[in-house]
Amino acid sequence: MSTPKGRRAVIAGVATSDYPLLPDMTEHAVHGQAADRALADAGLTFADVDGFATAGFFPMYAVGVAEYLGMHPVYYDETHAGGASFEVLVEHAALAVEAGAAEVVLVTYGSVQLSQMGRRLGTGGGGGGFAPGPAVYDALWGNTLVGNYALAARRHMHQFGTTSEQLAAIAVSTRAHAVHNPQAQEREPITVDDVLSSRLVADPLHKLDCCVISDGGAACVVTTAERAADLPKAPIYVLGGAHATTHHMNMSAMADLTVTPASQCGPIAFARAGVKPDDIDVAELYDSFTITVLLTLEDLGFCAKGEGGAFVEDGGIGVGGRLPTNTDGGGLSACHPGMRGMFLIVESVRQLRGEGGPTQVPGARLAVAHGTGGMLSTGATLVLGNEAP
Amino acid sequence: MSERTAPPARPPSSTPPADERPPKPRPAPVPDSDSAPYWSAAHDGRLVVQRCVVCGARQLYPRDRCLKCRGAVEWVEATGRGTVYSFTVIRQNYTRPFRDQIPYVVALVDLEEGPRVMTNVVGCDPDDVHIGMAVRATFETVSDEAGIALFEPAT
Numbered sequence: 001m002s003t004p005k006g007r008r009a010v011i012a013g014v015a016t017s018d019y020p021l022l023p024d025m026t027e028h029a030v031h032g033q034a035a036d037r038a039l040a041d042a043g044l045t046f047a048d049v050d051g052f053a054t055a056g057f058f059p060m061y062a063v064g065v066a067e068y069l070g071m072h073p074v075y076y077d078e079t080h081a082g083g084a085s086f087e088v089l090v091e092h093a094a095l096a097v098e099a100g101a102a103e104v105v106l107v108t109y110g111s112v113q114l115s116q117m118g119r120r121l122g123t124g125g126g127g128g129g130f131a132p133g134p135a136v137y138d139a140l141w142g143n144t145l146v147g148n149y150a151l152a153a154r155r156h157m158h159q160f161g162t163t164s165e166q167l168a169a170i171a172v173s174t175r176a177h178a179v180h181n182p183q184a185q186e187r188e189p190i191t192v193d194d195v196l197s198s199r200l201v202a203d204p205l206h207k208l209d210c211c212v213i214s215d216g217g218a219a220c221v222v223t224t225a226e227r228a229a230d231l232p233k234a235p236i237y238v239l240g241g242a243h244a245t246t247h248h249m250n251m252s253a254m255a256d257l258t259v260t261p262a263s264q265c266g267p268i269a270f271a272r273a274g275v276k277p278d279d280i281d282v283a284e285l286y287d288s289f290t291i292t293v294l295l296t297l298e299d300l301g302f303c304a305k306g307e308g309g310a311f312v313e314d315g316g317i318g319v320g321g322r323l324p325t326n327t328d329g330g331g332l333s334a335c336h337p338g339m340r341g342m343f344l345i346v347e348s349v350r351q352l353r354g355e356g357g358p359t360q361v362p363g364a365r366l367a368v369a370h371g372t373g374g375m376l377s378t379g380a381t382l383v384l385g386n387e388a389p
Numbered sequence: 390m391s392e393r394t395a396p397p398a399r400p401p402s403s404t405p406p407a408d409e410r411p412p413k414p415r416p417a418p419v420p421d422s423d424s425a426p427y428w429s430a431a432h433d434g435r436l437v438v439q440r441c442v443v444c445g446a447r448q449l450y451p452r453d454r455c456l457k458c459r460g461a462v463e464w465v466e467a468t469g470r471g472t473v474y475s476f477t478v479i480r481q482n483y484t485r486p487f488r489d490q491i492p493y494v495v496a497l498v499d500l501e502e503g504p505r506v507m508t509n510v511v512g513c514d515p516d517d518v519h520i521g522m523a524v525r526a527t528f529e530t531v532s533d534e535a536g537i538a539l540f541e542p543a544t
Contacts (some may be wrong), residue, residue, distance in 0.1 A: 124484045132421075136419075137506070137507065139508050140416055140418060140537055141495050142479055142482055142487030142490065142493060142509070143495040143507065144479060144482055146481075147495050150477035151495070153405070158520045197400060200480050201480060202478065202479050202480060203480070204477075250507070251449070251497065252497055252505050254451070257475055257497075374419060
């Protein structure tokens with residue numbers, strides 16, 4: 001295949017849909033609202049879109065959403081990596097526009113899981129009946145989604161002396177950011193004691209160590225720097241991306257519960273971007289649970305393995321701290337509709353444009369968006385920047 | 390409220406209240422060509438693991454090949470002894486039958502032979518379970534063709 005020379009992938013538009021509660025919208029309408037807003041942000045219309053990507057829970061999902069929105073894309077992608085899907089899809093979209101396979105790729109996410117399923121998500125299962133193939137081996141014991149992450153948290157505490165107070169500090173810091181997000185699902189400030197006194201769901205994880213459950217969606221538009229030159233917003237460069245996996249749904253198949261796929265894809269993404277963890281100004285890290293953030297900070301190299309607890313204490317991941325993290329209030333407080341990865345990209349772009357509002361990191365030039373999916377099973381890292389490489 | 394003034398009866402719910410339903414048994418795996426020897430052994434009160442005929446590596450869960458060298462595998466007896474690698478105490482699960490057993494322990498146990506399995510640690514107070522705890526297999530029959538290995542403190 002002939003590849004056009006010198007094309008650089010950028011994100012030209014981003015948006016979130018309304019959230020966190022959308023009882024009067026369908027899942028597909030949430031995609032549509034996010035798409036309309038992201039295209040408007042980019043100064044483009046559906047007529048400009050020739051590529052489309054999304055991920056959902058049914059085969060040919062992207063094709064179905066394209067049909068609903070009246071698109072006939074010549075590039076489409078629905079690679080499913082759970083919560084990490086959207087970092088993978090944007091990495092793919094960047095490669096596609098740089099290869100000339102598409103000019104403008106729209107990437108959308110939409111979910112109404114709170115309205116459809118209620119707040120029980122993550123605390124059911126373990127009944128075994130649903131599990132296809134090898135997933136049965138871990139599905140017979142009454143374990144829950146929360147329980148899987150609790151196993152990792154317990155092991156990290158055992159090996160490194162990490163405390164519940166340190167995990168709680170992540171929830172407290174994230175809530176402090178959500179206070180400034182008028183859309184956030186939870187906006188009341190909380191303390192470490194509030195987290196520790198919330199009920200235990202699966203030891204050692206408390207209710208406030210867990211993300212909220214929301215409706216919502218988000219979208220972004222990936223195109224080339226050349227195309228973006230005529231568009232209204234400053235382009236945000238996709239400097240590097242990579243993804244990895246350690247296992248699928250069986251935690252018993254994860255070699256080391258304290259080491260996630262971020263330890264593989266993080267260094268690759270940084271190398272592709274030509275930057276180091278120390279260069280990063282702001283991080284948007286998947287926060288299904290507090291332990292998810294702690295493991296990701298270590299595995300991406302922001303601190304050494306085992307030192308995540310100390311890193312997040314004393315406002316370490318708040319604005320003004322060592323590494324401002326989840327500046328929109330994250331999945332722990334603002335919005336977590338099941339696969340939050342697209343929100344990480346939207347907030348990264350807003351920070352790099354200086355649109356972060358009260359939680360803007362002054363002078364932010366480089367951001368990392370890192371998605372985590374499954375049971376710590378998948379990871380995908382994007383390094384984004386507001387200057388041409 | 391008298392019968393005469395009672396509101397019209399609602400159509401019968403497809404899901405009767407929990408306390409009216411018969412007890413739900415523990416879930417049973419459906420054996421397939423990879424797993425049948427594993428579940429069948431546990432049904433007979435034995436724990437087995439796979440051993441590579443080429444490199445000797447031991448593994449679970451059951452697969453058609455060795456994870457280390459892709460060699461063929463055979464089944465061998467395990468001692469049933471292991472140690473707790475990590476654990477959690479489940480305090481919220483709306484799914485039966487586990488809803489009625491809260492709190493209970495879900496653990497990852499490293500077998501003496503090497504492979505790691507998920508299981509429940511039973512036969513002790515959940516608060517007494519700890520990482521590194523020595524445990525041994527105890528078996529429960531869950532269907533005509535399958536048993537599962539739970540673990541209890543090895544004393």
